[in-house]
Amino acid sequence: MKKRTPLGFDAPIKYDKTRKGYVYGEQGFSIADLNLEDIEWEALDFAAKLLYQYKEVPIFANFKSAIERINSRFSLGFDASEAIIYEMVQFERPVDTKGYEWIQIIYEAIQNKFGVSITYHNIYKKEVKKYQLVPYLLKEYRNRWYLIGWSIEKSKYLTFGLDRIKELDMIEIMQQFKFDFNAQDMFQFTTGIMENNNQPTPIILRIKNPISELVLLEPIHQSQKLINQTNEEITIQLEVMVNEEFYLRLLGYGHYCTVLKPASLRKKIKGLVESMLTNYQ
Numbered sequence: 001m002k003k004r005t006p007l008g009f010d011a012p013i014k015y016d017k018t019r020k021g022y023v024y025g026e027q028g029f030s031i032a033d034l035n036l037e038d039i040e041w042e043a044l045d046f047a048a049k050l051l052y053q054y055k056e057v058p059i060f061a062n063f064k065s066a067i068e069r070i071n072s073r074f075s076l077g078f079d080a081s082e083a084i085i086y087e088m089v090q091f092e093r094p095v096d097t098k099g100y101e102w103i104q105i106i107y108e109a110i111q112n113k114f115g116v117s118i119t120y121h122n123i124y125k126k127e128v129k130k131y132q133l134v135p136y137l138l139k140e141y142r143n144r145w146y147l148i149g150w151s152i153e154k155s156k157y158l159t160f161g162l163d164r165i166k167e168l169d170m171i172e173i174m175q176q177f178k179f180d181f182n183a184q185d186m187f188q189f190t191t192g193i194m195e196n197n198n199q200p201t202p203i204i205l206r207i208k209n210p211i212s213e214l215v216l217l218e219p220i221h222q223s224q225k226l227i228n229q230t231n232e233e234i235t236i237q238l239e240v241m242v243n244e245e246f247y248l249r250l251l252g253y254g255h256y257c258t259v260l261k262p263a264s265l266r267k268k269i270k271g272l273v274e275s276m277l278t279n280y281q
Contacts, residue, residue, distance in 0.1 A: 014104045049151045079088070099145055099162030103138060104146055105170055106162075110135045115171035116149070121164045126245070129164065137183050141193040148229060150178055157186065159193055191221050192245030204261040208233045211256040220249065235260070247272060 012025040059113060109116050116135050119129050133149035136157075139144075187193075189200035203226070207215050214233040216226070221238045228235040242265055250257055250269055252260040259266040 005020050018137060053110050096163070101143060102147075102162050102165055104167050105168060106138055109170050110138070111174075113174050113177055115152075115173065115175045117167075117169045117171055118147075118160065119167040120160055121166055123164065131160075132135075132171070133158070133160075134177065136181045137186075139183075139193065148183075150181075157181070187243045189223070189239060190222075190243075190245070191240050191249055192243075194243050194245055196239070197240060201242045201265070202237065202239050203259070203260060203265060204237050205250075206233055206235050206236065206260055207253065208256045208257045211253055211281050242268075251276075 013022050014025040015021075016023045026028055083222075106116065108114070115132060117130065118134050119128060119130050132152045133147070134152070135149040137148040138145060139148060147160045147162060147165075148157060149160070150156070151158045190249050200223075205220075209232055212229075215224075216234065217235065219238050220236075223239040225237045226234060247268065250259065251272060258270050
C-alpha cells in the first residue's frame with residue numbers, strides 16, 4: 001500500500017503503538033479516493049465527457065459503461081444528458097455513422113494478424129468488387145473511417161472507405177505481415193486519405209490575399225515552403241501526391257490560387273475549370 005502508483009496506493013501508512021497496528025498518517029486519507037487537485041478533477045471530468053461523445057462507435061462502446069462506472073465510483077457528477085460540449089465547446093461530429101459496424105472486426109483482424117475479405121463499392125470506377133486484404137491501419141479523416149491494407153490480388157497497399165464496404169468477413173488464418181509498413185510514410189506526401197504508391201511532385205503555387213493568410217496559418221502540406229511574400233500574395237512550394245484529392249483542394253481556393261508549376265498540373269486545373277464553366281452556360 002505504501003508503494004507509489006501504479007503498483008500501489010502511495011498511502012501515508014505508519015505504525016501506531018497504542019493500537020498495535022498500521023494506520024493512515026494523514027487524516028481523512030482513503031485508498032478509495034483519487035486525491036486529485038481541483039484542476040485535475042476538472043480535466044478528468046472534461047475527458048470523460050469528451051470520450052462519451054464516441055459512445056455510438058462500436059469499438060468505443062465500452063467507454064460508455066467505463067465512464068459511467070468512473071462517474072459513479074468517484075462521484076464526478078457527470079450527467080450524460082448534459083449539453084456540455086455543445087454549449088461551450090463543439091467538436092466535429094459525423095453526419096452519418098455508416099461503416100462504423102466494421103471497425104470492431106477490422107481492429108480484431110489487425111490485432112490478431114488475420115486477413116479480411118471485403119466487397120467494396122468503388123464510387124470512382126462505378127464498380128463493386130471483392131478484395132482479400134491484410135489489414136494494417138484504421139484511420140479517421142474528416143469524420144469518416146478508412147481501412148488501409150495490403151491487397152493480395154494487386155500486391156500493393158490500398159485505401160478503402162468503411163462506408164463503401166458492402167460485406168466484410170474475417171479470415172481467421174494468420175497472415176504473412178509486411179514489416180515495411182509505416183503509417184507515417186504511407187501518408188507522408190498526401191493531402192488527404194489516398195494511399196501513397198507513386199512519387200511526389202514538386203509544385204509551385206501563387207495564392208492571393210486573404211486566402212494566402214489562411215494558407216500560412218494552416219499549410220496545405222508539411223512540405224510547404226514560402227518562396228516569396230508581398231502585401232497582395234504569396235508564392236509557395238510543396239512536394240505532394242497529385243491526385244483527385246489534391247485537385248479538389250486547389251479548386252477549393254477558387255480564383256485566389258494559381259498553379260505556376262508544373263505545366264501538367266496547370267493544364268489539368270485549367271481543364272477542370274473550363275469543364276466547370278460549361279455547367280453554367
